[in-house]
Amino acid sequence: MTGLRGLHLIRTWLFVGRLLILLVVGVFVFACESAQSTSSPTPSSRPRSNPLIIGAPLAITGVHSVEGNLTKNGYDLWADEVNKAGGIRIGRQRRMVQIKYYVDESDAQKSAQFAERLILEENVGLLLWPYGTVATDQVAEIAERNGAAESIFNHGYEYTFGVVSPAKQFAAAMIDLAVHQNPRPESIAIVFANDPFSLEVAEGAKAFAESLGVTVSVYERYQPNTPQLSGVVTLAKITGAEMLYPGWTSSPSMVGSGLIIVVLTSTNRWWFNKFRMANL
Numbered sequence: 001m002t003g004l005r006g007l008h009l010i011r012t013w014l015f016v017g018r019l020l021i022l023l024v025v026g027v028f029v030f031a032c033e034s035a036q037s038t039s040s041p042t043p044s045s046r047p048r049s050n051p052l053i054i055g056a057p058l059a060i061t062g063v064h065s066v067e068g069n070l071t072k073n074g075y076d077l078w079a080d081e082v083n084k085a086g087g088i089r090i091g092r093q094r095r096m097v098q099i100k101y102y103v104d105e106s107d108a109q110k111s112a113q114f115a116e117r118l119i120l121e122e123n124v125g126l127l128l129w130p131y132g133t134v135a136t137d138q139v140a141e142i143a144e145r146n147g148a149a150e151s152i153f154n155h156g157y158e159y160t161f162g163v164v165s166p167a168k169q170f171a172a173a174m175i176d177l178a179v180h181q182n183p184r185p186e187s188i189a190i191v192f193a194n195d196p197f198s199l200e201v202a203e204g205a206k207a208f209a210e211s212l213g214v215t216v217s218v219y220e221r222y223q224p225n226t227p228q229l230s231g232v233v234t235l236a237k238i239t240g241a242e243m244l245y246p247g248w249t250s251s252p253s254m255v256g257s258g259l260i261i262v263v264l265t266s267t268n269r270w271w272f273n274k275f276r277m278a279n280l
Helices: 003-024 065-084 108-120 133-145 172-179 196-211 230-238 270-275
Strands: 027-030 052-058 088-090 093-095 097-103 126-128 160-162 187-193 215-222 243-245
Touching: 052 065, 052 108, 065 097, 097 108, 108 126, 108 133, 133 196, 172 196, 172 243, 187 196, 187 230, 196 215, 215 230
Parallel strands: 052 097, 052 126, 187 215, 187 243
Antiparallel strands: 027 126, 027 160, 088 093
16 A cells, blocks of 8 residues: 555554554553352343442543543443453353442542552452553552552562553654655654653654654653643744654644654645644
């Protein structure tokens, strides 16, 4: 598949893939599961006899509400599909799943408090991660302390599993796609929010770009929830950057998103049409 149509389709599938990863897949934190099922449920989209209760403190409101609600949609989709298939097999039994949500208001400390309540007071057997690196790290610590699993993979715990791409690899596919265009862009501006997750994304983007011989002309952070990001775009253009990678952001003022490279030069202006970007 070649030409603009091929690039458009690649972009479309990358976008869909990003949503599927965000919505359906998470880090599962396993606690001790001791309850026993007394029957074998039949396939259903709704939990029936003795469901496996799964806890999820989640940013359904607050600054991360967009991403939090997308994550909730994905978790609900996963639960429906599991139940339609007859539930989760535990030993020789199958159990339907039921997700119990707590609204953490995009507050990492509240995520941790709700996780502790779910484990200690409600005896959940499984936690789904909240949205955000800071919240996940705190929830994982609570799970580990209660004999379950932690982390964002850097603390040596044994029972944490994740299939979402590591933050430092988020930019790789799009930068690789960009440098294989003709003419080849030779410089990139990388801007990112000043938070742990965005920093990892930016570090990965910088390292990967430099490994391909692309000059990083701007490496700039901004405060989370900055309402206007036009300044960083202007800075990128002043330095002569041919591409702008805006990290991972849902800011309405940013011209791209975490999986979109914005091309700043007139030689590749056709990218704006295919990606439906604003004219910079």
